[in-house]
Amino acid sequence: MEGQLNGQTSVVLADDVVRVYGEGDTAVRALRGVSVDIAPGQLTAVMGPSGSGKSTLMHILAGLDKPTSGSVRIDGTEITTLGDNDLTRLRRKHIGFIFQFFNLLPMLTARDNVLLPMTIAGEKPDPAFFDELIDRVGLRDRLTHRPAELSGGQQQRVAIARALVSRPTVIFADEPTGNLDSRTSGEILNLMRASVDDYGQTTVMVTHDARAATMADRVLFLADGEIVKETGQASQHEILQIIDTLDLQ
């Protein structure tokens, strides 16, 4: 693989990734040879039925889990053979996460939650960018609140700002709207789309929601541990039709 997509160098490049859980009769082949090439500055959605391997793929692409075989490169570095310390450093520099259940620290204020990854890395954010980001995600008057004092949508905004503040090479979002109502989901998706358009923030998002996938530049469909289909930007109708035709419910 050349690591080129549409003439651009890929930021995440997976080649023939296999992940088997367990051994012998009970072994589960969660990924059966997935190759994917994520270009910079795009929002990529990953869809597929429950158990198709979406979370496994995301964890392996993000260096949170190792494949049984195959290669994963982030910004040109092969991560499957890195030791723990090098991997931690690479993740801090290159990867941001947004989770379904926000994963904020309850004792910290919104501000401290946003800054936590940089604090841990011993880095300071660019104050101008931090300020702009806080306004962009609409948290200006919530910075001293703790997570329990924030709505779900506000907590996810904190998580988005936390992922964006270090300007990572790629953000992985695992069902970022899975725990939010429809209106708040729309706001969160708009924010993620804006971070791609305005900051060029490469983002990979797992979602069950066809409406969320319409925000993506590219949609990958997984079934039984394989990418069975992909499309560029698509309407909700087109996405639902693919799900229906390939029986990906």
Ligand SMILES: Nc1ncnc2c1ncn2[C@@H]1O[C@H](COP(=O)(O)OP(=O)(O)OP(=O)(O)O)[C@@H](O)[C@H]1O
């Ligand atoms: N730690 C594990 N040990 C054993 N099997 C696992 C483990 N994690 C996942 N699996 C299995 O691997 C397959 C893929 O799981 P994965 O969680 O990646 O799917 P998914 O598409 O993210 O599902 P969902 O949409 O329900 O979150 C499933 O058959 C699952 O049961």
